Amino acid sequence: MRSDMMAGSRPYDLKRYPGFGFMAAVCLGLLYLPLFVLVFFSFNERRSVSNWSEFSLDWYAKALANDAIRQAATNSFLVATVATIAATVLATAAALATTRVQRFRGLTACYAVINSPLMVPEIVTAVALLSFLSLIGLELGVGNVMIAHTVFCVPFAYLPIRARLHGMDTTLEQAAADLYADPVQTFRHVTLPMLMPGIIAGAALAFVISLDDFIITQMVASAGATTLPVYIYSQVRMGVTPEVNAVSSMLLGVSIVFVSMAVLLRKKETA
């Protein structure tokens, strides 16, 4: 008992649990090793994705020259851009409605409706939309995909904007009104600039979510409306090539840039 209490050559660190550091390493290894392998072999000169030969950018060049990939990439960015703008505008209005007014009955229900695309499993949303669009006979090609993406992007844009509005002092808006700003001027000169980090973070997340979506797009997209994830999926089913690695790596890169942007903005906001 006594010797146990006094034992230990290194200082007794109250916070340390043996093995927890190892588990953290396992966790990060598990998360990143597959991605490293993916990116690594995208630079392989040979066609193999398991035997390294020589560094090369050939597969990127091939991918960028591929018409199907270019078409899919164009669609992806077009859809993501439109969905992001639409979802951000809708989400901003909704966030203003649920924070900048007196509390009203049914507010919780409003949150539930706005966030419902987060709660329903993607595969369920996908088949439901497929059924619904074929029932009403809406055939807008890429337009269908845009509508579908806007729906599930709204809650992703909404959450950071609402969080920002919650943290914002209403006295600033009152100060503006006190200084002769009418409601529109108050919104333009005070509310909107203050809200901007939240809006940009929300838009960045919406963009990433739209860019990454596969299941819903797969179900909703018609032949000409293929996006990058849908293209990658079809290629993966046919066989693994470094070209797919290259496209995937590029998509990964774009996602990481946008996520970093959202994270940095959020950090700046809390600092």
Place this chain on the structure above:
Amino acid sequence: MNAALSQTPPEAVGTAIELRSVTKVFGTGSAESVTALDEVSLAIRDNEFFTLLGPSGCGKTTLLRLLAGFEQVTRGDILLFGDDVAGLPPHKRPINTVFQHYALFPHMTVAENVAFGLRMLRRDKAEIGRTVESMLTLVKMPDLGERKSSQLSGGQQQRVALARALANHPRVLLLDEPLSALDLKLRQEMRLELKTLQRETGITFIFVTHDQEEALTMSDRIAVLRAGRIQQVGTPDVIYEHPANPFVANFMGETNLLPAVIGAAERDMVRCHLEGGAEILARPVGDNAAGSRITLSLRPERIVLSADSGSGLTGRITDCLYRGTDTSYRVTLENGPELLVYEQNVADRGNGMSVGNSVRVLIAPGAARILAG
């Protein structure tokens, strides 16, 4: 709109703001409705430094928000230079506010903050530039216009908030506990500056505070509020020396509140019998019929203690606290209640004034005030 407001009828000249039976109820109709202001009537003169004083929750901030237009009255009227302001939104009132935590726009520079109101009024650019400069000079911050407001100290933010409000040349300036966020030294300095600024600009200042010392040192007149009702309106010395009721007496610094019964009249004074038999002479207020029960307010600094034998009441010191400039004693009267007494610490004091000693307690005729109720 300024022109419209300046067409005031002759009888209203000299009155900046008039409140007629103003009542404000929050959560009307619901079970938790709160009456923040109850039938408040008040006239605030032009060019006056007027203070709304009261404990937190007394309704003083609500009153300010009604004047600024952030809240609407439930009943009653608010007249600004004779015109009813009901339905006039905040951005159409010639009133500006210095907010409690300043509410400076964090995404703008100091100069942009000060210019904001004038820009909203679409004033001429050159004029705005001149005004901003002169305002920053006025608040002693001439070279800090390009700073972001988040880079300023508390005292500097306070000054910018003042400059931002004054830049619009409002007819009335509302100040919501503007000094509460500053440390003691700075607060005392700003009191003087605010007072000077008010005198120089001639703008009506309506100042909200819960600090009675602040109210006494700065105001031309004070309104004491409690639970949504006005207790007393008057100049600082009247409020302090002639409190209208026990609440005001107690709120304006320390006092001994003593229940008493009116006795016989003696020249221009009346005898007041304390519980236990001790007597104090006080000036009558209204008709103090013999036998009626009243409360006396006796300020601790108006009582003199003496270790010598002689006339006066007798008491025993039960407690003694040294406080630097003075000493605070608790003295239990031989035939009466316990009193709080402040004695200045002058060189030859302190002999025979320790706990347990018997002392004479001298109360000059008229030192105690008779309070209604």
Place this chain on the structure above:
Amino acid sequence: MAERHDAADRATWIDRFSSLPSARRSLILLSPAFALIGAFGIAPLGLILVYSFLVPGTYGGVVWEFSFGAYIQFLFERDIFDGTLAFSSSYLQIGARSVILAGLAVVGCLLIGFPTAYFIATRSPGIRNILIFLVTVPFWTNLLVRTFSMMLILRDQGPLNSILMGIGITEQPLSLLYTDFAIGLGLLYSFLPFMVLPIYASLERIDFRLVEAAYDLYANRWRVLQRILIPLSLPGIAGGCFLVFIPSLSSFLAPDLLGGGKHLMIGNLIAQQFGTARNWPFGSAAAMILLSLVLIALMIYARQAARRDQDAV
């Protein structure tokens, strides 16, 4: 002149808007989002609820005829020759596999996620931010690409088999891909950040003086973990389990790519019915069952969270 007219119009429009009661203003601001989500988010769910009670059309689609057939099909198989119903467990097995694999993913995520979250929470602020950022990035990156990269790892010629053969554990490459193990690992890998982040959020809030107090009162490491750290981070643990369980249960990509489409989960079953199998009512019924499972899990979670909040007060 025209410009002036516009300005006046704008002023009246805005005045009218800002003079509306606040609830009405909210409603106006909310209506575009509500209309979109209502039409393309909620109405389609109603539609497949209806579809789940209809009869499948021969070439996909539905025949408007009321039937419980889709739901009956889960438990019984209709004999092609005499038309009698016989109990069949094949769809039930898919449901059970989904629940078991999702449960295993939760356990695995918890075993790796809690120590990781604790390790991160006890670092210095600078390192903590970097580590949290590293966990956050996969949270938002493309799930298809991530699943695909896991395929590369598990392939017969992949790096994992190379290592295993290199150190002589096995002579022949192990068939790791297209197994239940691959699906489970894929789910674990896909949703690990969902476990780490909420647990980290609650561990980070813990006042470590409580840990000191426990040591002061003769608790050892294990007792501190058991009596202090785990109870105080319970909201994060519950949140993490919920966030891993839901997408695992309804996962499509992991069983599809890593299970090779042979080991179905409920998500693949649904997709199949709307794809090659062309049985929309059955797919809709499967979707409704999945949605019900998710909503039940959500309700259990919400109730538990509410109870914890109440206890905390």
